[in-house]
Amino acid sequence: MPQPPADATAMLLIRHFETALLELFARGELSGTTHTCLGQEHVPVAVSGLLEPDDHVLSNHRGHGHYLARFDDPEGLLAEIMGRKGxxxxxxxxxxxxxRPGYLSTGVQGESLPVAAGLALHLRRRRPGALACAYIGDGTWGEGAxxxxxxxAALWHLPLLVVVEHNGIAQSTPTARAMAGTIAGRAAAFGIAHTLVTATDPARIRAGLAPLVARVRHGEPLIAEFRVPRLGPHSKGDDTRTAEQVAALDDWYPAVAAADPGLDRAQRDRVASVVAEVTARPMAEWDQG
Ligand SMILES: Cc1ncc(C[n+]2csc(CCOP(=O)(O)OP(=O)(O)O)c2C)c(N)n1
Structure with a gap:
C-alpha cells in the first residue's frame, strides 16, 4: 500500500532527527542522556493520525517520535534537549x-498510566468523546502502577488508549526473560480489549485501529500492542546485542526512502538546518518566577 505523503514525511523527519541526536552526542555537543525511537517511528505517526485536538498524550523516556508526530516541532524539541533559547x-x-498543553512525558516507567487514567476521567466528564493516549514499552509491564x-480504567469505563511499543527488550533485558504470559493475557484479565499490530504502514494501521479507537472514546479502554524493532542502543552506546542481531531486525526505512528519495533528502536537509540553527542559539534562561 503506498504511503500517504504526510505519513512518510513524518516518519522520515523522526528518523533523521533521532540519527542527528546520536551524531551530536558522538561529537560531544550534547550531554545528559537520550533514548531514540529508531525503528519505531511509524507507531506515533499512525496513532497521531487517529487523535483529535482535545485528546491528551502521555509519553515516556523514548518519546521524541511521540512529540514530533503530534506537533511537528523539531526546533522546540531540539532546543529543549540542548537547553537552548526557544x-x-x-x-x-x-x-x-x-x-505542552495536551502533552506530558515522564522518564519514570509506569508513572504515566495512573496520570493517564486520571486525565481520561477528567476528559470523560468535561470533554466527552476525547481520550487519553499513553505510550509505554513492554518492559514497563513490570511496574505495579x-x-x-x-x-x-476498566472499572470506570475510562477513555484510555494504551499504546505498547513492544520491542522485545528493556534496556538490556530480553522481555522473554522478564515477562510471564503475554500482554494480551494481562489485558484479558481486566476485560480490556487488546489488539496486536505488526504492520508499519500508518494508513493500514489506522484502518485497523480506527473502529477500536472510536470505542475508546465511548469508555471502552484499549491496549494496542505494536511489535516493533529497537534499532538503536537503549540510550546512546549501551547495546548489549550483537551487530548481527540488530542487523537482522526489520526496518521500514529503506523501502520508504527508496520510494521517494527526494522526500528523504528534504527531511534530512530539514533536520540538518534545524540542528545548525538551534546549535547556534544561546543557552536557554530559566525563568524561575
Ligand atoms: C521506575 C523506573 N525504573 C527504572 C528505570 C530505568 N529505565 C529506563 S528505560 C528502562 C527500560 C524500559 O523498557 P521498556 O518499557 O520496554 O521501554 P523501551 O526502553 O524498550 O522503549 C529502564 C529500566 C526507569 N526509568 N524508571
Missing part, C-alpha cells in the same frame, strides 16, 4: 520530561 520547557525538562491504572 526550548519547549525552558531546557529544564530535557529529552524525557516534556510538557500499570495494573492499578488498568483496573480503574
Amino acid at each position: 526550548a519547549l520547557c525552558q531546557g529544564v525538562g530535557g529529552s524525557q520530561h516534556l510538557y 500499570v495494573y492499578e491504572a488498568l483496573n480503574i
Whole structure:
C-alpha cells in the first residue's frame, strides 16, 4: 500500500532527527542522556493520525517520535534537549520530561498510566468523546502502577488508549526473560480489549485501529500492542546485542526512502538546518518566577 505523503514525511523527519541526536552526542555537543525511537517511528505517526485536538498524550523516556508526530516541532524539541533559547520547557525538562498543553512525558516507567487514567476521567466528564493516549514499552509491564491504572480504567469505563511499543527488550533485558504470559493475557484479565499490530504502514494501521479507537472514546479502554524493532542502543552506546542481531531486525526505512528519495533528502536537509540553527542559539534562561 503506498504511503500517504504526510505519513512518510513524518516518519522520515523522526528518523533523521533521532540519527542527528546520536551524531551530536558522538561529537560531544550534547550531554545528559537520550533514548531514540529508531525503528519505531511509524507507531506515533499512525496513532497521531487517529487523535483529535482535545485528546491528551502521555509519553515516556523514548518519546521524541511521540512529540514530533503530534506537533511537528523539531526546533522546540531540539532546543529543549540542548537547553537552548526557544526550548519547549525552558531546557529544564530535557529529552524525557516534556510538557505542552495536551502533552506530558515522564522518564519514570509506569508513572504515566495512573496520570493517564486520571486525565481520561477528567476528559470523560468535561470533554466527552476525547481520550487519553499513553505510550509505554513492554518492559514497563513490570511496574505495579500499570495494573492499578488498568483496573480503574476498566472499572470506570475510562477513555484510555494504551499504546505498547513492544520491542522485545528493556534496556538490556530480553522481555522473554522478564515477562510471564503475554500482554494480551494481562489485558484479558481486566476485560480490556487488546489488539496486536505488526504492520508499519500508518494508513493500514489506522484502518485497523480506527473502529477500536472510536470505542475508546465511548469508555471502552484499549491496549494496542505494536511489535516493533529497537534499532538503536537503549540510550546512546549501551547495546548489549550483537551487530548481527540488530542487523537482522526489520526496518521500514529503506523501502520508504527508496520510494521517494527526494522526500528523504528534504527531511534530512530539514533536520540538518534545524540542528545548525538551534546549535547556534544561546543557552536557554530559566525563568524561575
Ligand atoms: C521506575 C523506573 N525504573 C527504572 C528505570 C530505568 N529505565 C529506563 S528505560 C528502562 C527500560 C524500559 O523498557 P521498556 O518499557 O520496554 O521501554 P523501551 O526502553 O524498550 O522503549 C529502564 C529500566 C526507569 N526509568 N524508571
